[in-house]
Amino acid sequence: MFLVCFYALCPCFGSKKDGSDDPVLGRDANSLNSYEMRSISDRIPASPLQVPASPSRFSLSSPQSRNEPLNLNLKQVIKLTRNFAPDLMIGEGYFGKVYRAQLPDGHIVAIKRAKKEHFVSLRAEFSNEIALLKKIEHRNLVQLVGYIDQRNERIVITEYVSNGTLREHLDGQRGIILGFSQRLEIAIDIAHGLTYLHLYAEKPIIHRDVRSSNILLTKSFRAKVADFGFARTGPTEPDQSQVETGVRGTAGYADPEYLSTNHLTIKSDVFSYGVLLLEILSGRRPIEVQRSVRERITVRWAFEKFNRGDVKEIMDPMLTESVNEDILNKTFGVAFQCVAPTRADRPAMKEVAERLWKIRRIMQKNNAEHK
Structure with a gap:
């Protein structure tokens, strides 16, 4: 149709x-x-x-000027989100839920956590998103801050757009x-x-x-x-x-x-x-x-x-x-x-x-x- x-x-x-x-x-x-x-x-x-x-x-900036994503671990992310507290959730999509969190330096970030039911099926999408976000920088594109890819967790951390x-x-x-x-x-x-x-x-x-x-x-x-x-x-x-x-x-x-x-x-x-x-x-x-x-x-x-x-x-x-x-x-x-x-x-x-x-x-x- x-x-x-x-x-x-x-x-x-x-x-x-x-x-x-x-x-x-x-x-x-x-x-x-x-x-x-x-x-x-x-x-x-x-x-x-x-x-x-x-x-x-x-083309507003050179890829070479990009900093590498922050090396955050799962323990740090759990602390930042208060163990993914519901009151910090700002959205939910096909991939998973998105949380607002504040880094120690004061910057606000968005933390997107993959849903468990889509964990396996979204492996390609997750890897693809990380690979591409690491290579791009432009004021009209959301910027990657960090990511976690572990056996039971896939998390994408980007700049927070308020x-x-x-x-x-x-x-x-x-x-x-x-x-x-x-x-x-x-x-x-x-x-x-x-x-x-x-x-x-x-x-x-x-x-x-x-x-x-x-x-x-x-x-x-x-x-x-x-x-x-x-x-x-x-x-x-x-x-x-x-x-x-x-x-x-x-x-x-x-x-x-x-x-x-x-x-x-x-x-x-x-x-x-x-x-x-x-x-x-x-x-x-x-x-x-x-x-x-x-x-x-x-x-x-x-x-x-x-x-x-x-x-x-x-x-x-x-x-x-x-x-x-x-x-x-x-x-x-x-x-x-x-x-x-x-x-x-x-x-x-x-x-x-x-x-x-x-x-x-x-x-x-x-x-x-x-x-």
Whole structure:
């Protein structure tokens, strides 16, 4: 059913509405088994906070500058978490429970402990996440602090990101409504993080599980991409454009070509990002199971409205501020290019970030002129 829903989208993308003056860039589902509906039921109110400008480069630090993960032992972790006390638990996902803890030097960390029932089955995901986190460093990616891999315990320790998940904010669980400029800035941050993975990491890295509950926000609403359990190294040879691998991901975000062929490329992340961008703008999950059949698949529902020129009807109803329609057209145009059914028609993440950055500059200029 999941595949049918996505392939039903293909015909409608053949006649895309041109939502900007810029040239086109780059000319829970049964098939996903246990990880299909792992999204946290995570929506928030908007504040007029000003957002800082994005950096002018994507690769913000050298892998050689990274410190090695802390050498923490299980006894220390048990002490830090007061034997994994329930009042220190800040979240729970497929892998396990996450606890907040304070290191002796005062730094706050997140400690993710594997569930016993998934201990054996998650060995590959655990090893993969550790191996990749040790090699990456970017302000928009969650940083590894330490880890433990013992006979009966698997624990990942990362930096603590205090403002919850993006999905929680879109659900209104954090007490403020994200303004349009904040949403656009968050989208740019995510694009920068994925650009680093695709282009500037030691080897290309494909995240494979880009979704709103894997995006963490800081107090200043900067976004960090988290959860690298499904990530894997992409093609490294000049004549390679894809790798063949079993399907991993979350229903609603997965690249339909990857689902049907098992061929994974960095453009698979681009598709997931496009779905996420629509989610950021509309507040809707990729699959809205409680809605009518016509509105159930958010990408299809949003595209129909976009093609009719009803872009304001796609916007999250919790967002009450007025946004210039041309800005909306340009932003939605980027999202629909990302979810093009054919990979060749999707832009690279670096181009996506540049396009959104340009949209933000136009918006800031328009706002300045109206003051």
